[in-house]
Each structure stands twice: as C-alpha cells, then as structure tokens.
Amino acid sequence: MMWTHLQNSWRPVLEIFILAVAIYYTSRFLRGTRGWPVVIGFIVLLLVLAFAATVLNLPVLRWLLVGFAQFFAVAILIIFQPELRRLLAELGNLPLFASAHEQRESIEVIIQTCERLSEVKIGALIAIEQTIQLHDAVESGVPVDCEATPEMLETIFFPNNAIHDGGVIIKGDRIAYAACIFPLTTRQDLNKSLGTRHRAAIGLSEESDAVIIAVSEENGAISHAYKGQLVRGVTLEELRAFLTTVLVQPAKTRSLIEWIRRQLGPRNKSGPAVITKNEPRPAVKHN
Numbered sequence: 001m002m003w004t005h006l007q008n009s010w011r012p013v014l015e016i017f018i019l020a021v022a023i024y025y026t027s028r029f030l031r032g033t034r035g036w037p038v039v040i041g042f043i044v045l046l047l048v049l050a051f052a053a054t055v056l057n058l059p060v061l062r063w064l065l066v067g068f069a070q071f072f073a074v075a076i077l078i079i080f081q082p083e084l085r086r087l088l089a090e091l092g093n094l095p096l097f098a099s100a101h102e103q104r105e106s107i108e109v110i111i112q113t114c115e116r117l118s119e120v121k122i123g124a125l126i127a128i129e130q131t132i133q134l135h136d137a138v139e140s141g142v143p144v145d146c147e148a149t150p151e152m153l154e155t156i157f158f159p160n161n162a163i164h165d166g167g168v169i170i171k172g173d174r175i176a177y178a179a180c181i182f183p184l185t186t187r188q189d190l191n192k193s194l195g196t197r198h199r200a201a202i203g204l205s206e207e208s209d210a211v212i213i214a215v216s217e218e219n220g221a222i223s224h225a226y227k228g229q230l231v232r233g234v235t236l237e238e239l240r241a242f243l244t245t246v247l248v249q250p251a252k253t254r255s256l257i258e259w260i261r262r263q264l265g266p267r268n269k270s271g272p273a274v275i276t277k278n279e280p281r282p283a284v285k286h287n
Contacts (some may be wrong), residue, residue: 005013010252038079042072066241093127106173107243111236112150114215114222117157122155123217125197128247132208134169134180141169141177148175167200167212185228190274198232199224202274215237231275 053061115123166179182200201212205225212225223232
C-alpha cells in the first residue's frame with residue numbers, strides 16, 4: 001500500500017522541484033538587469049490589487065486580474081528580450097572545437113594596442129564580438145574587414161582620423177566595423193564623472209555578451225566592461241588575465257554541462273556596476 005502511494009506521489013514532487021529550481025535560477029539570472037525593477041513593480045501591483053479584490057469582494061477587478069495574468073508571460077518576454085536573446089544565443093552557439101592559440105593571438109593584439117594608446121593617451125573603444133551579432137546593437141559603423149593588428153587599430157583611433165570617433169568591432173582576428181556608436185547605459189546609479197566612452201562600454205555589455213575595452217584619452221587608463229560591469233584602471237597583466245578567462249578558458253570546455261555551470265554560477269550583476277582600481281581621477285567629466 002505504501003509502495004503504491006509512493007509510486008503515485010513522486011511525479012508531483014518532481015514537478016514541484018523542477019518548477020522551484022527553474023524559478024530560482026531564472027530570477028537569479030535576471031536579477032540586476034534593467035527590466036528586473038519593472039517585474040518587481042508588476043508583482044507588487046498585482047498582489048496589492050488581488051488583496052484588495054479579495055478583501056473588498058470586487059468581482060470585476062478579480063476578473064480583470066485573472067485576464068491580465070494570462071498576458072504576464074508575454075510581458076516578461078518583451079521586457080527581458082535582450083537578456084533572453086543573449087541566453088539563447090549562447091546556448092545555440094556552443095562550438096565543439098575552438099583554437100585557443102588563435103584566441104591568445106587576438107588577445108595579444110588587444111594588449112599591444114592598449115599599451116601603445118595608453119602611453120600616448122589616445123582614446124579608444126574596442127568591442128570583441130562573441131555569440132551575439134554586435135552590428136544589430138550599434139548605430140552606423142563603417143565596414144573595414146581587415147586583419148586586426150596593433151598598427152591598424154592605432155591608425156583607426158589616431159586623432160583627426162575620419163573614423164577615429166566611435167568604437168571598433170572585432171570578429172575573431174579581423175576588424176569588422178569602425179566608427180560605431182554604441183548604446184549608452186541608462187543606469188542611474190553610476191558616478192556622474194563617468195564619461196561617454198565608458199557609459200557606451202557598459203551599455204553595449206548590457207545588450208550583448210561582448211567584451212568591451214576602453215582607453216581614456218584624459219589619463220590613458222584602461223578599463224574593460226562585461227555583462228554590465230565596468231572595471232576601471234586595470235593593468236596590462238590584469239587585462240590579459242581577464243581576456244584569457246573570458247575568451248580562452250571557456251573554449252577548452254565548451255560543453256552543455258560547462259555552459260549550464262557558468263550560467264548558474266555566481267554572477268556579478270548584483271555587485272557594483274563600476275569598479276575602480278588604480279585609475280587616476282580624470283580632470284574633466286567626459287573622456
């Protein structure tokens with residue numbers, strides 16, 4: 001009798017467990033995004049209206065709330081469209097094989113470029129594309145399609161150059177576009193001294209899984225942005241270690257299990273949007 005009861009009760013327990021895990025990790029993935037406060041506001045409003053409709057016995061309001069709840073899932077898809085697109089793009093673009101040697105060569109190109117531009121205090125904004133196409137997230141942009149070398153990047157960002165203003169998109173070992181206008185972040189909790197270049201780096205990292213490197217033209221400080229977090233004033237060795245961690249190490253274990261582990265692991269979205277390390281204080285507001 002007990003065995004029969006266990007056989008009939010394990011399915012509801014499994015369903016509850018799966019739903020609980022899905023809700024927990026979904027909220028953990030979306031927490032800290034720009035749409036998260038909107039969802040919290042929706043939930044609070046629905047709870048307040050539902051409580052009022054139940055206590056005061058308002059059948060019309062209760063009927064409206066039931067109908068509105070049916071469209072809540074569609075609203076979630078619209079609000080979190082950028083985050084869901086990034087998540088599905090990462091899942092659908094898991095390569096089985098990748099060349100760590102080529103990735104390390106591309107990293108060294110970025111390191112040499114940042115070193116040269118930082119020494120002469122030439123501003124730069126470089127986006128390294130991963131799984132999400134960046135050209136859909138940026139405005140304008142001049143097609144370049146040439147090999148990514150320190151000399152070419154230094155030439156692009158040289159002052160008074162026709163395409164020096166804006167950002168550069170790198171795909172693999174090639175420069176795809178230059179003079180791109182990256183979307184600015186809309187976060188209100190950022191320091192007022194943060195310049196347009198760094199706000200654009202944060203904005204693009206919020207819309208995609210790209211890694212963005214910024215060099216300040218005021219003090220030559222190097223910064224990198226990834227998944228909505230900007231780290232300012234990094235050294236060349238720290239930049240190399242960060243790029244290696246993001247671009248090279250995942251390629252060694254590009255499997256579904258490893259991808260799930262990285263998605264469910266600790267995320268930095270709950271932390272500060274900007275981390276300042278050893279960067280000197282800029283003299284002007286916009287850099």
